[in-house]
Amino acid sequence: MEQDNKDNINAHFDDDEKQLWEALGKIVTPPPSTEVKTRFYAMLDTYINEVESQKTTVFEQSLHYLKSIFTYKPAYNWAYAMVLISIGSLIGYFSGNMIGKFSNNQAINSQADVKKLASEVQEMKQIMMLSMLENPMATERLKAVSYTQELNNVDDQVIDALLTTLNFDQNENVRLVTLEALIQLANNPKVREGLVQSLLKQESPLMQVALADAMVKLQEKRSVKQFKKLLQKENLNEAVKGKIEKTIKVLS
Amino acid sequence: MGWPNKNLQYFCNLSIFVKFSLSNNQKHLIFSLEALTDNTLMLGVKAGQLDKMGLLFERYHRVLFAFLYHSTGQAAQSEDLVQTVFYRMLKYRHTFLGNGEFRTWMYHLARNVLNDSIRKNHRMVYQADVTLMSEKTVSTPAADIQLEKSQAIEMLHTALAKLSSDHREVLVLSRFQELSYQEIAEILQTSEGNIKVKVHRAMKELKHIYLKLEDGTRQ
Structure with missing residues (x-):
């Protein structure tokens, strides 16, 4: 492969160029000094140590980063102000809600x-x-x-x-x-029922008339039966009698 | 027991055959070689086994030094740059994906380091290392022919120094590093044909400069 490569190169060259090409091959490269090796291994050692120390101090680095966040930087005054204002308003908002x-x-x-x-x-x-x-x-x-x-x-x-x-x-x-x-x-049915039943229990003509008025006012038609029973009662006041008859007429 | 897949059966038979036909030492060699290819080493470095970089250094620091030396012409600076290239390999180890050759990746980094250093000090241009050359001439026997030869080589060095940087780069890669066109094309991210043309042009330019220098010395 290398031989091919050389032949290929030589094919394009004229005689002078070929001679030069050969001459170039004779130029000796001086060997690097031994110092190169020592320096390299020293560098490799320090590099490896550096990498390892970096590994161990990941925690410290993050701590340092956190510290740097919380140390005061005058350049960020505006930012601090904004943060404080927003925190304040948040607290205000939430406490207001509460x-x-x-x-x-x-x-x-x-x-x-x-x-x-x-x-x-x-x-x-x-x-x-x-x-x-x-x-x-x-x-x-x-x-x-x-x-x-x-x-x-x-x-x-x-x-x-x-x-x-x-x-x-x-x-x-x-x-x-x-x-x-x-x-x-009177909206209560029990009250209405009670009022109707009360008709026969009243002795006083005044109460009888008042009840008759109430029945008319409430348009209680069930009371007609009771009034008729009342009419059959003896010693009923005449005035009451007339009033009851009127009431029966109105209701029926 | 029936085999679920004929291909699998074939493959297993083959691997058993291979295993039995190799001696124990050979087997050991194959496994250790596999574990020590550039790519597996570099992937190991990437996975955190940073000390494996030592082996890669042993393999490549001379080659890398040669590349940088022929690109800059200065030994001391090239040694510094070798250091930087290996440091970057460690630092940017996560960029090595393992789907290409390790060498290609290494040359990528080396070229970047070289360009960075050129950008850093604009005044830095290719300078033949005078002390080194003089040492070499002193060390050679004082025979006339050899002196002439070494003078010719020194002149070629100077010519190389005067070459434009991208032409010098392809010459260094193809002649000194002895990389194939395909590899150079991968490193420089162009086509193989392009590299061929570039090498040819570089040789033409070199010849032009060299002949000029020769004329100068004759006069």
């Missing part, structure tokens, strides 16, 4: 508290009303009946108490006020 949530929670809590308190007050009123209805003083009982208008949710217990008062209270005024109160609660 406070908002917290206050919301508080509001919800307080709302629940108010609701609870209100229902407790209602309960208290109800209990107070029920106990007042049993009071021997008529004025106290009147007060109690008037309290029913302040109650938001009237339960069966209250309605029962009111109907009992309507039917059996000795004082006529109390019964009248109770009737007024029950008319307010």
Whole structure:
């Protein structure tokens, strides 16, 4: 191969060039001094040591890098300022959110508290009303009946108490006020039923007339039957009789 | 046991045959040679066995020195440059991929080192090492013919010094390093034909300069 190479080269040359080519071959290359070797091995040694020391100090390097990040550099003042501002605004944003949530929670809590308190007050009123209805003083009982208008949710217990008062209270005024109160609660079917049943239980003409007016007002047609029964009663007041007949006409 | 692949069977038979037909020493030689090719050594260096660079140094520092010496004409500087080339081999060991010849890669680095040093000191041009030449003439016997010969060689040295750097480079690579055109083409990253033309032109230029020098001495 090498011989070919040479032949190839020589083929293009003239005689002078061939001679020169041969002469070039005779130029002796001086050997490198022995120092080259020593220097090379010294270099190789230091290089290997360097590489190994680099390996061991990867941790130190990263530590140094971290340190360099956190050391103060005047050139980065703007950057520091920006970082501080952004951190501040982030903290502000999140803490604002937290406070908002917290206050919301508080509001919800307080709302629940108010609701609870209100229902407790209602309960208290109800209990107070029920106990007042049993009071021997008529004025106290009147007060109690008037309290029913302040109650938001009237339960069966209250309605029962009111109907009992309507039917059996000795004082006529109390019964009248109770009737007024029950008319307010006429949406409740139990109240309507109670009012209709109450017709035959009333002895006082005043109450009978008031009930007749109430039935007309509530357009309670089931009461017609009761009125007819009432008409058959003996010693019925004449005025009441006329009133009941009128009422029956209106309702039927 | 059936063979999954006929080619595999053939290959195994062949390798068994080869193994049995070699003596133990020969086998050892083959394996150690394989482990010590330039490429495997350099790949070893790349993988972290840096001390393997010593073997490559033993193989190539003379060749490299010769290349640099004929390119610069200065022994001391060439020794420095040899050092630099081997340092760069260590530093840039990751750029050796192993798909080409180690020698090609080495010459690449050497040329870069050479160009860098030329760029660094613009004044540095090829200078024949006077002390070395004089030492050589002193050491030769004082016979007339030999003196004449050595004078002719000295003149050729001077002519080489006056050659343009890229022409000198191809001559150094082809004549002193005795590389094939193909290898030179790989190192200089051109075609083989291009190198052929370049060598021819370099020889023409050299002849021109040499004849001029000869005329000068005659006068």
